[in-house]
Amino acid sequence: MTVKQLSVFVENRPGRLSTITRLLGDNGVNIRAMSIADTKDFGILRLIVDDSEKAQKVLKGENFAVTITNVMAIKILDQPGGLADAMDCLYKDNISVEYMYAAFINATDGTAYLILRVDKTDDAVTALTEGGFKLVSDEELKSL
Amino acid sequence: METQKRFRDEKHECMSREEMKALQSEKLVKQVQHVWDNVPYYRRKMEVRGLKPTDIQSIDDLHKLPFLSKADLRDAYPYGLLGKPLDECVRIQSTSGTTGKRVVAFYTQHDVDLWEECVARAIVAAGGTDKDVCQVAYGYGLFTGGSGLHGGSHKVGCLTLPMSSGNTERQIQFMQDLGATILCCTPSYAAYIGETIKEMGISPDSLSLKAGIFGAEPWTEEMRREIEKSLGIKAYDIYGLTELSGPGVAFECEEQTGMHINEDHFIAEIINPDTGEVLPDGTKGELVFTSLDKEAFPLLRYRTRDICVLTRGKCSCGRTLVKMAKPMGRSDDMLIIRGVNVFPSQIESVLVKMAKTMPNYQIVVDRVNNTDTFDILVEVDDSMFSDTVKTYEDMQKTIANELKSVLGIRAKIKLVEPKSIPRSEGKAVRVIDKRKLHG
Numbered sequence: 351m352t353v354k355q356l357s358v359f360v361e362n363r364p365g366r367l368s369t370i371t372r373l374l375g376d377n378g379v380n381i382r383a384m385s386i387a388d389t390k391d392f393g394i395l396r397l398i399v400d401d402s403e404k405a406q407k408v409l410k411g412e413n414f415a416v417t418i419t420n421v422m423a424i425k426i427l428d429q430p431g432g433l434a435d436a437m438d439c440l441y442k443d444n445i446s447v448e449y450m451y452a453a454f455i456n457a458t459d460g461t462a463y464l465i466l467r468v469d470k471t472d473d474a475v476t477a478l479t480e481g482g483f484k485l486v487s488d489e490e491l492k493s494l
Numbered sequence: 495m496e497t498q499k500r501f502r503d504e505k506h507e508c509m510s511r512e513e514m515k516a517l518q519s520e521k522l523v524k525q526v527q528h529v530w531d532n533v534p535y536y537r538r539k540m541e542v543r544g545l546k547p548t549d550i551q552s553i554d555d556l557h558k559l560p561f562l563s564k565a566d567l568r569d570a571y572p573y574g575l576l577g578k579p580l581d582e583c584v585r586i587q588s589t590s591g592t593t594g595k596r597v598v599a600f601y602t603q604h605d606v607d608l609w610e611e612c613v614a615r616a617i618v619a620a621g622g623t624d625k626d627v628c629q630v631a632y633g634y635g636l637f638t639g640g641s642g643l644h645g646g647s648h649k650v651g652c653l654t655l656p657m658s659s660g661n662t663e664r665q666i667q668f669m670q671d672l673g674a675t676i677l678c679c680t681p682s683y684a685a686y687i688g689e690t691i692k693e694m695g696i697s698p699d700s701l702s703l704k705a706g707i708f709g710a711e712p713w714t715e716e717m718r719r720e721i722e723k724s725l726g727i728k729a730y731d732i733y734g735l736t737e738l739s740g741p742g743v744a745f746e747c748e749e750q751t752g753m754h755i756n757e758d759h760f761i762a763e764i765i766n767p768d769t770g771e772v773l774p775d776g777t778k779g780e781l782v783f784t785s786l787d788k789e790a791f792p793l794l795r796y797r798t799r800d801i802c803v804l805t806r807g808k809c810s811c812g813r814t815l816v817k818m819a820k821p822m823g824r825s826d827d828m829l830i831i832r833g834v835n836v837f838p839s840q841i842e843s844v845l846v847k848m849a850k851t852m853p854n855y856q857i858v859v860d861r862v863n864n865t866d867t868f869d870i871l872v873e874v875d876d877s878m879f880s881d882t883v884k885t886y887e888d889m890q891k892t893i894a895n896e897l898k899s900v901l902g903i904r905a906k907i908k909l910v911e912p913k914s915i916p917r918s919e920g921k922a923v924r925v926i927d928k929r930k931l932h933g
C-alpha cells in the first residue's frame with residue numbers, strides 16, 4: 351500500500367517555493383507533508399497532498415518539472431524507539447531507505463506518520479505489514 | 495503507372511564529371527570576365543596578383559584567384575561588390591547581422607530565378623511535386639529562408655502556405671486543415687512544432703506531412719531522428735548562404751548522407767583555413783564557393799568559414815553532384831573557450847545522447863579573473879525527472895564528463911526549470927558570450 355508523492359524540480363532562486371505553495375493553495379490543494387532535498391543550484395521539493403493528480407496538473411501548467419513517485423506512509427508510535435522499530439523491520443529484510451521525512455503527529459492518539467522511500471517498495475510493504483505497522487492509503491490520507 | 499519525378503533537372507543533377515567540369519569551366523571564364531568588367535573591388539584584388547581574366551581558362555585555374563572573405567563584404571558594404579546597375583536589380587536579402595555589420599545581397603530577376611530553381615531541386619529531392627502542399631514556416635522578410643523556400647515551392651507548383659515563423663498553434667491548425675505535406679523551417683522550430691503537437695495530444699499519424707526541409711542553423715543527426723519521429727516525416731537538410739543566394743546551394747536526397755551541391759551554379763572547394771591551400775576531397779577544411787551564373791552579386795572564391803568535408807562518389811539517388819557533409823558549424827558560431835574551439839553542435843550531440851528528447855540548452859561564456867567560464871544551462875524535462883537529487887547530480891556529472899571527452903575542456907552543467915530558457919521561434923539563441931559585452 352503506497353501513497354503518491356509529488357517531486358518538483360526547483361531552481362534555487364528567490365520566490366520559487368512561495369510560487370509553488372501559493373499556486374497549490376489557490377487551487378485548493380492541501381499539503382499534508384513536505385521535505386526539500388537541495389544542492390547549491392537546485393532542489394527537489396517533495397510533497398504529499400490531498401489531491402496529487404490535481405496538484406500535478408496545476409504545477410505542469412506552470413511549466414514545473416513534476417514527477418509522481420509511490421512512497422509509503424506509515425504510522426508509528428510517537429514515543430522513544432518508535433522509529434527505530436520500523437527501521438529494524440526494514441533492515442532485517444535488507445531494504446535500504448533512500449529518504450524519509452516526518453508527516454504529521456497526531457497528539458490525541460500519540461501516533462506519528464512517516465513518509466518513506468525505499469529501494470524495494472513491495473518488499474517493504476510486506477515487511478512492515480507483517481511487523482505490525484499500519485500503512486496509510488491515499489484515501490485514508492485525505493481524511494486524516 | 496505514373497512514376498514520381500526524381501529530379502528537377504536530370505541533365506545537370508546527373509552529369510558526368512567530364513561534362514560538369516567542361517560546363518563549370520565555360521561558366522567560370524564568363525563569370526570572371528563579368529566580375530573583372532563590373533566589380534572594381536575584386537578587379538583590384540586580381541590586379542594586385544598580376545592576374546587578368548585570360549589567366550583563367552578552366553576550373554584548373556581556379557586556385558589562382560584571390561579569396562573573398564566576410565571582411566571583404568563588410569569593407570565593400572553596401573554597393574562595392576555589385577555586378578549590375580541598381581536599376582537592373584529587383585531584390586535585396588540580408589543576414590541577421592549577428593556578427594558585425596549585416597551582409598546585404600542583391601539579385602536581378604535572373605538571380606532570383608536561379609536561386610528558386612536551386613530550391614526547387616531540393617523540394618523535388620525531398621519528394622515534392624505539384625500535388626504537394628508546402629508549408630513555409632521560415633521567417634519571411636530580409637531572411638532568405640522564407641522567400642527562398644516560397645519561390646522554390648512555386649517553381650515546383652506546390653500549393654504554398656506562406657506562414658512565416660511563429661504563431662505555432664495557427665501553424666498546426668493550417669497543417670491539419672489544409673493537409674500540409676511538406677514543412678519548411680529551421681530545425682529548432684520543427685522540433686518546437688513537434689513538441690507542441692505532442693503537448694496538444696495530436697498524433698503525428700493524423701497529419702498529412704511526409705517530408706520536412708530544414709536548414710539555416712546547425713543541427714545534429716540525433717535531432718533529425720527526433721523531429722522525424724515527432725512529426726512522422728523524413729527530414730531533409732538544406733544549405734545555403736545569403737551571400738551566395740540563400741538556401742538551395744546544397745540539398746539532401748533520400749539517402750540522407752550529405753548534401754548535393756548545385757555544382758553547375760556553384761563550385762565548391764575545401765581549403766586549409768590557415769594557409770589557403772586547396773585540400774583534396776575527403777579532407778576536413780573550410781568550404782569555399784565560387785558562383786558561376788550570378789549577375790548582381792557574383793562572388794569568386796568566397797570563404798564561408800563553414801568547416802566541412804566534400805565527398806564524391808556514386809549516390810544511390812543517381813545524382814552525380816558532389817556532396818558536402820553537414821558543416822561542423824560556422825566559425826561565426828564557433829566559440830574559443832580557454833583556447834579550445836567549441837561548436838554548439840558538439841554540445842548538442844552530447845545532450846541528445848543523455849536525454850530521451852533534445853533538451854533546450856544555452857551556453858553561457860564569461861571571463862572572470864582572466865579565465866573563461868563555460869556554463870551550460872540545460873532544461874530539465876519530463877524524460878529525465880526524478881525524485882532524488884542524486885539522479886540529477888549524476889546526470890550533471892555524466893554530461894560534463896562526456897563533454898570533456900568530446901571538447902577537451904570542462905563545462906559547468908546547470909540544470910534549470912522547464913521552459914526557463916528563452917525560446918525564439920526562428921533561430922535558436924544558443925550562445926551568450928558575455929566576454930564580448932565587456933570588450
Ligand SMILES: [Zn+2]
Pocket residue numbers: 747748749754809810811812813
Ligand atoms: Zn543523392
